[in-house]
Amino acid sequence: MVNTTLPKILITGATGQVGTKTIDFLLSNKDIEIIAAVRSLEKAAYFTAKGIATVILDFDDESTHLPAFAGIDRILIITGYTVDMLRQSKALIDNAKKAAIQHVVHLGACGRDDTTVAHWAWHQFIERYIEWSGFSYTHLRPESFMQNVLSYGGKKAIENGVINAYVADARMSWVDIDDVAQVAALALAHPELHAGQTYRLGYDAITFDEMAALMTSIIGKPFHYEPLSPEVFLQSMIDSGAEMAYMSCVYDHWKRYAAGTIPGADDTFDNFYEITGKQPTKWADFIEKHKTELEY
Template structure:
C-alpha cells in the first residue's frame, strides 16, 4: 500500500491522479473531509482524513502502508509537520518515504538564502538520519504556478505576469511530468538513498513565458518587470500574509541575482518521460489562461 500526503494540494492531487491513471492502489491523505469526497471517485484511490501532526489520526492512515510520498503545504509549519510525519512513519513500520522536495533551477542559487529550499534541506537531512529508506524528488518551479489564480501567475484582469526578476530565466517543469516520476519512485524498487532532480526542457525568461502563452491562446499576454517594492506591496494589499510576502521576496531577490537557469532532464530520461515544453503546457491550458481573463 502507498500513502500520498497532502493529496488535496497542487502536487499531491497530480500524483494521486497519475496513480489512478496507472491503476496503482494508494491512499490519499487529506485534512478536510470535503476534499476527501472529491477524491472518492478516482479508481484505486482510498481517501483518508487525518492531520499529519496528530499521531492518533495518522497511525490509522498508515496501517499496512509500505511506502509514502511526503508532501505538505509550504508554510512556516512545514518542517514540524513533515518531521512529525517521519517520526510516526517509523513507529507505524513504513519501509520507505519518498520526499517531494525542491531545487531552484537558477545557476548559483543559494538554497540557504531562500527559506523554502532551506526548509526542504532540513527535512531531507532529518529523513536521512531516520531508520526509514528514503528517496528525494527535487523538481524546480512548476509550470502550473503561471496559471491565473496562482500567487505568481498571470493577472486575469490585464493578462500580465508581474515578476520582479528582470531578464532572469527559470526552467519550470510540468507537474504532470513530476507526478509520473513520483509514481515510478513509489511503485518500483531500487531507488533507495538517491536524489532525483527535475526541471523543464527550457530555460525561459518571463517575457518568453508570456510569448508562449500568447501563441497558444491567440491573445496578448505580457510580462511586466515591476520594481520589487511595488510587487511586494501589491501582494500585501491582496491579502497575502506577511510571512508569505517575506518568503517570496527572498525568492525573487535570489532569482534576480541568478540570471541563468540550468536544464536537467536526467530524471525524465531515466524514467522514459517525455519532457513537456512550456508551449505544450500553454496549449493544453489555453482555456484556463483565456477563461480566467474573460471572467475577471
C-alpha cells in the same frame, strides 16, 4: 499460500495539484493500493466517489498520524507553505518510522545542495532528516511550476495578455506539475528503481519576455511582460494575512532572482526520459496544452 497483499501507498497533500495528479498516474496500477490522506470527511467524499480509500490525517494533530499510517508501506510527503512545514515534517517522519513505513517520497523545492535560499534549504534539512531516520527514500526537487503562470495565490496570473512577475529579466528553470507527479508516482510504485535518488526536475529555462513571445506566437494574441517590484508581493502577502515567516523567504528569493544572485536559477536537467521513458513538457507544449486557459 501466495501472499496477495498489495503495497499500500499513502498520498499526503492529496487534494493539492501534485497529490491529485500523482493519484491519477497511480490509478491504473493494479499492483498497489492507494490511500488518500484528508483532513475531514468532507474532503474524503471526492476520493470515495472514485473508489479511492481515505484516512484522516492532520499534520498539526499528531494523534491522527499513527492511525493513518497503520499498514502503510510507502508515503508521499507534501507539506504546505508555512514555516510549520519543518515541525510538521519532523513529526510525520518520526511517526512514519514508528509505523514501519518503508519508503518515503518527499516533495521538496528548487536548488543546488549548497543553496542559501531559506525555504529551499528547509526542504533540504527535511531530506537529510529522512535519510538520517533510515528510510528508503526518493527526494524530488522541482523547479518553478509552469502552472504558476495560470494562477498564483488563488488569483489568475495573466490578465488580458499582461504577465506580471517579480523577477525582473531573470531566466528561470520550470517544470510542468504533471511531470513532477509522474516522477512521484513512479518512485512510489517502484521504490526498488528510485531509492536513494535526488531528482532535480526542471526542463525548460526561459525569461518572462521570451514566455510572452511564445504565447503571442502560439495563441495568436499579444502577450507582454510587465515586471513588478518584489515589494508588491510582500505587501500583498501582508494584506492577505499570509504566514509571513515563510512568505518573507519567498519575498527574499524574488529579490535574489531579480538581482541574478541565485546560482543555478536556470539549471535544467536531462533525467526525465531516463526516469519515465517520455520527453518532458517544454514551454511551447505547455502553452499549447493550456491555450483555452490563456485565451482572452
